Amino acid sequence: MVNLFKKRGNLIKLHPAQILAIGFATLIVIGTILLMLPFSTYEEGRGLNFINALFEATSAVCVTGLAVVDTGTTFTLFGQIVLLCLIQIGGWGFMTTGILMFIILGKKIGLKERLLLQDSLNLFTLSGVVQLVRKIIRITLIVEILGATALAIRWSYEMPWGKAIYYAIFHSVSAFNNAGFGLEPDNLSKWVGDPTVNLAVTFLFIIGGIGFTVILEVWQKKSLRKLSLHSKIALLMTLILNVVGFLIIFVAEFNNPHTIGNLSLNDKLWGSYFQGVVTRTAGFNTIPIGDMTLSSLVFMMALMFIGASSGSTGGGIKVTTFAIIMLAFWSVLTNREDVNIFRRRISWRLVNKSLSIGVTAIIFIFIIFFLLTFTEKADMVDILFETISAFGTVGLSTGLTGHLSPLGKLLITFLMFIGRIGPLTMAFALMSNRPESKVRYAEEKILIG
Structure with missing residues (x-):
């Protein structure tokens, strides 16, 4: 990609991926300083x-939800509001928030900012990117207000x-941005059967995980047939993974007395539904993750790795990336070009880009997992679960985080940071200054498989 961003008179050149990485890192540094203030904690x-x-600032900015301290009892009102602001900004992305500030201040949004926003939101073109930001803000506020209203009415029956x-x-805010931070020590476990x-x-978190472009397209076209291929795949994969997730958790945990085994059938269904659909994106839980069966944990790791939709508040390699990899695999098996x-x-x-994202993600996960086997005295499953949860910016844990x-x-x-900006974006940020090779060598075949 042509480098359009450079400092005059110097040799410093920044790729959009590097600017995105620096932007998120800056937010994390600010959040870290604020959470270190004396009046942020009790x-x-x-x-x-x-x-x-x-750790907490990174988890909030990267909308992960992993926490080394209990949010409700550790942080004061100021500390909790700092976390909430970091979650909202992290969910939007720092470029979306920056463009919002430009709009509020009435400043001109140049080509550089539009290109960065395009890269941040994974858009195909520059057309209408600023208008898209306005729509993203409106969607966020409307959905969060609707969700907050329903929850406030429900919780008013048991608290002031x-x-x-x-x-x-x-x-x-935490749910829409797929963060998973909660104010109760057991997260949402006390409401396991509450409809x-x-x-x-x-x-x-499902709306937040589908992606802003998909939401807007569904709203504008109001017909599944008229949707773009991206939106069709995102919606189809979200539906399939949610249904399969619910069924697998229900079957695997049905007789587990430590999770849903002793609950009524109604509560079993709600608990399985919640934990089956939350796994790909948000870190909430209504049943204890550490007590779940090995089968459930392994399947949940797969869902966390896949993640949410591209251009959403969720992480992972994204459902569209996973779909393309599976389609390419099927094409090879059926001998189709x-x-x-x-x-x-x-x-x-x-297809090659999707495969690169998948391979890069596996490499980062393996490296961090391997290093954690040296630093942590825990079961391999717990370490691997924690690692994939961090990469997928999910926030679920078997209890290892603390x-x-x-x-x-x-x-x-570090892995949460990679998961938020994307493994391929991180790779670009680290290697984008290398000059593009103009040499093309002769082709030769090798044996594979």
């Missing part, structure tokens, strides 16, 4: 130490109105 008037503050409204706003809480929270779906052909350039060593926290922090 504990003896002292803020968090640097490593814990860095003021607390119910605050709880509702916090969980609504209102289950439906409101899942509505929020083209990758086809819905009577449309997908270019091999896009027991991570200082070095382990830094490794997970």
